[in-house]
Amino acid sequence: MKIIYKENKGGFIKPCPCSPGRLGCDYYIIAPGTGCPFNCSYCFLNFYSKSKDIILYSNTDKMYREFVAFIDNKKNKPLRFGTGEFIDSLAVKELDSVNLELAKIIKQRPNIVIEFKTKSSNIDTFLKIPAQDNIILSWSLNPQWIINEEEKGTASLEERLYAAKEIVAHGYSIALHLDPIFMTENTLDDYLELVDKTFSIIPAKSVKWLSMGGFRYVEDLKLAILENNNGKKWFLGEEYIKCEDGKFRYPKFLRLKFYNRIGEKIKQKGAIKTYLCMEGAQLWKDISWGDYSVLTNLHPLEIGKSYGSITGY
Amino acid sequence: MNSHPEISSYIKQKNPSRVLLRYLTAIPEDIRDSVNKILKISNPNPATLKQLIELTSDINSKTGSNPLDNKGIIELIKNSGIKDAVKKLRRMRMPKTNKIISEINNEIKNIELKVLKIDFDQSFESRGLTLSADISSLKDAELLKEELNDITASGVLERIIKKYKMGD
Numbered sequence: 001m002k003i004i005y006k007e008n009k010g011g012f013i014k015p016c017p018c019s020p021g022r023l024g025c026d027y028y029i030i031a032p033g034t035g036c037p038f039n040c041s042y043c044f045l046n047f048y049s050k051s052k053d054i055i056l057y058s059n060t061d062k063m064y065r066e067f068v069a070f071i072d073n074k075k076n077k078p079l080r081f082g083t084g085e086f087i088d089s090l091a092v093k094e095l096d097s098v099n100l101e102l103a104k105i106i107k108q109r110p111n112i113v114i115e116f117k118t119k120s121s122n123i124d125t126f127l128k129i130p131a132q133d134n135i136i137l138s139w140s141l142n143p144q145w146i147i148n149e150e151e152k153g154t155a156s157l158e159e160r161l162y163a164a165k166e167i168v169a170h171g172y173s174i175a176l177h178l179d180p181i182f183m184t185e186n187t188l189d190d191y192l193e194l195v196d197k198t199f200s201i202i203p204a205k206s207v208k209w210l211s212m213g214g215f216r217y218v219e220d221l222k223l224a225i226l227e228n229n230n231g232k233k234w235f236l237g238e239e240y241i242k243c244e245d246g247k248f249r250y251p252k253f254l255r256l257k258f259y260n261r262i263g264e265k266i267k268q269k270g271a272i273k274t275y276l277c278m279e280g281a282q283l284w285k286d287i288s289w290g291d292y293s294v295l296t297n298l299h300p301l302e303i304g305k306s307y308g309s310i311t312g313y
Numbered sequence: 314m315n316s317h318p319e320i321s322s323y324i325k326q327k328n329p330s331r332v333l334l335r336y337l338t339a340i341p342e343d344i345r346d347s348v349n350k351i352l353k354i355s356n357p358n359p360a361t362l363k364q365l366i367e368l369t370s371d372i373n374s375k376t377g378s379n380p381l382d383n384k385g386i387i388e389l390i391k392n393s394g395i396k397d398a399v400k401k402l403r404r405m406r407m408p409k410t411n412k413i414i415s416e417i418n419n420e421i422k423n424i425e426l427k428v429l430k431i432d433f434d435q436s437f438e439s440r441g442l443t444l445s446a447d448i449s450s451l452k453d454a455e456l457l458k459e460e461l462n463d464i465t466a467s468g469v470l471e472r473i474i475k476k477y478k479m480g481d
Contacts, residue, residue, distance in 0.1 A: 223335045226370065231341040237375025239407045241436045251410055252437045253480030282440040286478060 001037060001052050003094055008057040013070050016085065019245035022278040025211075025295045027080050030067060030114070032098045033057055034086040038119055039152040041233060042180055042215060045086070047224040054087070056094055060101070068105060076111050078299040084117025084138070091120040099125055106134050113300060115175055119154035121163035131171030133300065136208055138175035139164055141198060143190040146182060150235075157194075161201040168206040173300065176202075179213035179277055182235050183250045183258045191258065195265045204270030209298045212262060213277035214255045216247045247278075255279070256286050263289040273298055314338075317345055319352035329359040336366045344369055347381035354387075357395045365395060368402040380405060410437075413480055420473050428453050429460040433477055441474060 012031055018024035035054035036045055049055075057063060071079060083089045089099065099116060103126075106112045115136040116126075126137060139160045142150070147157055155163070164174050176198065181191060215235060217225075225233050240248040249255065259276060266274050267289045275294050276284065284292040314321045320337060323329075337345065348366060357365070365381075372380045380386060380402060389398045404411055414435050421431045432443040446457045464470040475481075 219332065223332070223339060226339040227335070231339050231344070231370065232374040232377075234374060237371050237373070239410050241410075241438065243436075243438055251480070253413070253478060257479065282438075285440065 001035075001054065003054045003056055003092070005058040006055050007059045008063070012057070012063040012066050013081075016082070019247060019278050021245055022280050023276075023284065023292050023295055025080075025275060025277075025298055027082060028070075029085040030063070030081050030083045030102070031057075031086050032060065032063060032083055032095055033092070036088050037091050038088060038154045040119070040154070041150045041152075041225055041229060042217070042221075042235070044218075044221055046228060047218075047220040048086075054092060056092070060098055063098075064101060064105060067102070071106075071109060071112050078111045078113075078301045080113045080115065080299055082115040082117055082138075084115065088118050088120060089116035090118035090122040090125070090137070093122075096125045100129065103129065103132060103135055107132060110134055111301065117175075117177065119151060119160065121155040121159040123163050123167050126167060126172065127170055133173070136173055136175050136300075137164070137167050138177060140177045140179060141194060142178075142180075142182075143187070143194050145190070157197070161198060164202050168203060173206055173208045174202070175208050176210045177213075177277075178262065179211055180215035181212060181258055181262070182215050182238075183254050184235075184238055188258060188261060191262050192265050195262060195269065199269040204272055207270075207272050208300050209273045209275065210266060211275055211277045212259055213279075214250050214258065216249045216278070218247055222248070245278075252283060256283065259283075260286075260288045263287065317349040319349045320345070323352050323356075323362075327359050329362070333359050333363045333366070336363060336370065340366060340370050341373065341379075343379050344373060344381060347379060351381065351387070351390060351395070355390050355395045361395055361399060364399050365402065368399065368406045371406050372402065409480070413476060417473055417476055420469060420476070424460075424464060424469060426460050426464075428456045429464070431473070433473075437477065442477060 008031075014029050014031070016024065016027040016029050033054060033056035034045070034049055035051070036043070037054065083095075083099070083102070087095070089095070102114055106114055110133065113134045113136055115138050117138045117140065119140050123137065126135065141157065141160065144157045147154060168174060178191065178194070217240075222236060225236060239251060239254075241251050243249050263274055266272055273294055274290060275292075275298065276287070281292060314324065314337070324334070324337075337348070340348075344366070347369075348362075351365075369379070369381050372378075386398050386401065389401060417433060424431075428446045428448070430445045432445070433439070433441075444461075446453070448454050448457065
C-alpha cells in the first residue's frame with residue numbers, strides 16, 4: 001500500500017451521502033483523500049476504490065479556500081463537518097498537517113465543528129495543541145471479537161477507549177459511532193456490554209453525539225467482500241431485506257430491537273444525543289428512547305431545534 | 314472457468330451480466346463445481362442462475378455447507394425445474410423472516426374475516442398493517458364495524474401488529 005499524491009479536480013466539500021428517503025443529519029464531508037491503511041472487511045472502500053493505495057490530494061490550498069468560502073458563505077450558521085468519510089481521519093500521519101490547518105481555520109469560527117473520525121489511537125497531533133470546543137475526535141466502536149475478525153490493523157477497543165479518555169482529559173469533546181452493528185441472535189449482549197465498557201472509561205458528558213447504524217450493503221460491496229474472503233463471510237449469511245434505497249439491511253423488527261435496547265442502555269449512562277444513521281422516519285416512530293428531532297440538534301452550540309432541515313426526507 | 318466446461322459454455326451462450334460473472338468467480342470451488350453439474354441438467358436464464366448462486370452463497374456463508382450438495386435440490390431441478398429449487402433455497406435462506414410471515418398469515422387466517430382484509434408488507438419496511446374492505450351495502454358496513462371491533466377487543470390485532478413490528 002502506497003501513498004499517492006494526486007490533484008483533486010473536483011470539489012472537496014459535499015453533503016454526507018445519505019440515501020433518498022432516509023433522514024440525514026445535516027453533516028458535510030471534507031475529503032482530503034481516499035483510502036485507508038486499515039482493512040475492514042465490511043468497508044464500502046472495498047468496492048469504492050479498486051486500488052489499495054491511499055490517495056492524498058496535493059492541492060490542499062484549494063481545499064482550504066473552498067472550505068473557507070463555503071463556511072463564510074453560510075454566515076455564522078452552525079455546521080458540522082467531518083474528514084473521516086473516505087479516509088480514516090487520524091490513521092495517516094501525512095494528514096497531520098492538514099488536520100492542524102483545518103483546526104486553525106475554524107479556531108475563530110465557533111459555529112463550525114469538525115469531526116475527526118478514526119479507528120486508530122493516533123491522538124498525538126491533537127494533544128500537542130490546545131483543545132478547541134469545535135474540534136471533535138470520534139471513534140467507531142465494535143465488540144473486540146468483531147474488531148479482531150473484521151477490522152484488521154485497527155486499534156483495539158481498549159486502545160480506542162483510552163485514547164478517547166486521554167483526549168477528553170486534554171479538554172476535547174468526542175463522538176462515538178456504533179456502526180456497523182452486526183445484528184445476530186448472539187450479538188445483542190455484546191453490544192450492551194460494549195456500551196457498559198465504553199462508559200466505564202469515558203465520561204458520558206464528554207460525548208457530543210453518538211450514532212448507531214446496522215450493517216448495510218449494496219450488491220457491489222457484497223461482491224467485493226466475497227471476492228476478498230474466499231467466497232464467504234459469516235455476516236453475509238444473516239437475513240437481509242432490500243430496502244427502497246437499494247441497500248440491503250437487517251429486517252426492521254431486528255433493527256428496532258437492537259436500536260431500542262442499545263439506545264435505552266446509552267440513555268442510562270447520560271443525556272447523550274443519540275441518533276440513527278440512514279434510517280427512515282417510519283422506523284424512528286417506533287424508537288423508544290427519542291425521536292428524529294435530534295437530527296437537527298446535533299451541533300454542540302445547542303441553539304435550538306429549528307436551524308436546519310432534515311435532509312433526505 | 315476452464316475446469317468448468319458447462320459454466321464456460323453457459324457464459325459463451327448467454328453473455329451474462331458482470332454481476333453474475335463476479336458471483337461465478339467469487340464463490341468457493343465446491344459451489345462452482347455444483348453449479349457446473351446443475352448446468353448439465355438445466356439451462357436457466359441468467360437472472361434465475363444469479364438467484365440460485367446468490368442464495369447458495371448466502372446459505373454457505375451462514376452454515377459453512379453447500380446446499381447444492383443436497384440431493385433434494387438436484388432432484389427438484391430434474392423433476393420440477395430450477396425455479397422450484399430457487400424457491401426452496403429462498404425458504405432456507407430466510408427462516409426467521411419466513412417464520413414470522415407464516416405466523417402472521419396464520420393469525421389472519423384464523424380470524425375468518427368476511428369483509429375486512431388485513432395485508433402486510435412482507436419486507437417489513439412499511440410502518441404497519443394495511444386494513445381494507447370492499448363495501449357494497451350497509452350490511453357490509455355493519456359487518457366491517459363488527460369485525461374491526463372483534464379483532465381489536467380480542468387482542469388479535471394488537472398481537473399481529475406486535476409480531477409485525479417486533480418479530481415476536
